[in-house]
Amino acid sequence: MPLQTEPRLADPDALYEALMQAHRALDEARSRRLDARLVLLLANHIGDLEVLREAIALATQGDEP
């Protein structure tokens, strides 16, 4: 199954808010660890290395200023 990039969340604002909430009050190092734990948990949930590689590739390209 290829990486799905079309809109899939019923309430995207709520997700965004939840992420901001989780990071609020964290310093740089803790924030990084939180994101890392999140990526690892989600990666395991997805459980498909090909999809994950595709996501890594897309995310890597997406940093043009």
Add this chain to the structure above:
Amino acid sequence: MTATYQNPRYAFRRPAALGGAVPEQARVVIVGAGVVGLTMALDLAQRGIASLVLDEDDTVSFGSRAICWAKRTLEIFGRLGLGARFLEKGVTWSRGRVFFRDQEAYGFDLLPEQGHEYPAFVNLQQYYAEEWLVQACAASGLVELRWKTRVTGLAPHAAGTLLHLATPEGDYALQAEWLLACDGARSTVREALALPFQGQVFRDRFLIADVVMHADFPSERWFWFDPPFHPGQSVLLHKQPDDVWRIDFQLGWDADPEVEKQPERVIPRVQAMLEGASGMAAPAFALEWVSVYTFRCRRLERFRHGRILFAGDSAHQVSPFGARGGNGGVQDVDNLGWKLAAVLAGEAPEALLDSYDDERVLAADENILNSTRSTDFITPKNTAAHAYRDAVLQLARTHGFARQMVNSGRLSRPATLHGSPLSTPGGEGLPLGAPPPDAPVLVAGRADWLLRHIGRDGRFTLLCFGQVPAEVPPGITPLLVADDDRAGALWDHSGLVLRRWQARAGDCLLLRPDQHLAARLHAPSAAEIAAAHRRALGHA
């Protein structure tokens, strides 16, 4: 000198050729009497091939160096007659524990099943291994060891290599038909041929301390990430025989190796570690051996250069997390010995030796990949890597999936020789090129092990389940595995042989002298067996 071990000194004997006008001639010359060169000489001797072994030193390894001998290596040493000695003297272990800060993150078992002659690992100081190999080489009557004999230069030519040797009593020349370069990471042979040895240096330093003490830590591998007694770095604890304990402290790149080696620096570190690990006052201990290392992962592009073959650290180097250096080198020997013997006996074309290159380069890459990944986990390269590392360790406390990502070393396992030109495609079951799984058997009512019956005669084995074909071509030893008690058969009383080899009744598996799987045949004709055998001997 260490407190628990006295290095033997082997005498230099003046060779007849010293001072002679013409170079001495030898068929097989091994440079380096390290663990790999000595194993090579012993393996060849068991195949009836004499060799000359040269070493610049006059003793075995100084300091314990390699201590973790993996199951596959023990099986090979078993074939060479040293397995029981390793089991007897060494510390057997298969369990490891990983700690993060002040808590255990998880534990693992490298060999959770029963029914193998050898355990996952035996810890034994490298000097014992080498000393026993020297004894076995001498006892074989086919190995001539020349100590204090340094290779200083060489010139390869069509029929072999001309070596220049330096000894305490002068120099001489030696003409080698076959040259096996087992001269370690700083290989003179490799440098004389100007062969690139490329790879990665890890910007980190490790303090290796062997201490002697009476302590009751279990026979397990303990690894700490960021423990309170050595903050921000890792620590590894291993048990060795003679009440010697190996402790590795990660120091970071900026550490000064000379300063860190001083006992007044090392002793407090060890003290803090012992107290932190046990929660009690540290037992009395003495420093046995201390060294500071940086690690590299690199290899030669090819291990065969005509009639010069590289094995062990001269061919490839890995970081020690995973114990893949010495173990990988012994497996090089296992792969090379029977091939060289077949070529020297005229049973196989020289091209068979190209398969040594194919197969062991693949294995070296697997070792380098695993050891690089471990080193990347242990020494994170930037803040993101650090965050991911710590995140994995945090999640590992509660989540099984994260435990699988914790990488304190992926411990040595034998390579499956995927895509080997020697394998005959077809059939089903265990992958072609797979290393052999051991299993218990009964032979005439006595408990025995399967692997003891494969390759000890130096030949190919046809492992036959239920029935031996009417005709088996010469050069192959048929071995019958039966599910009942039959004369001349191995009785697979537990069914583990069938299961572990993923076989069914009527299967005939062709195994090379190094016990790797070469062909999966079913009720084969003599012609089919002969074709697979020819292919495995490198006949195009």
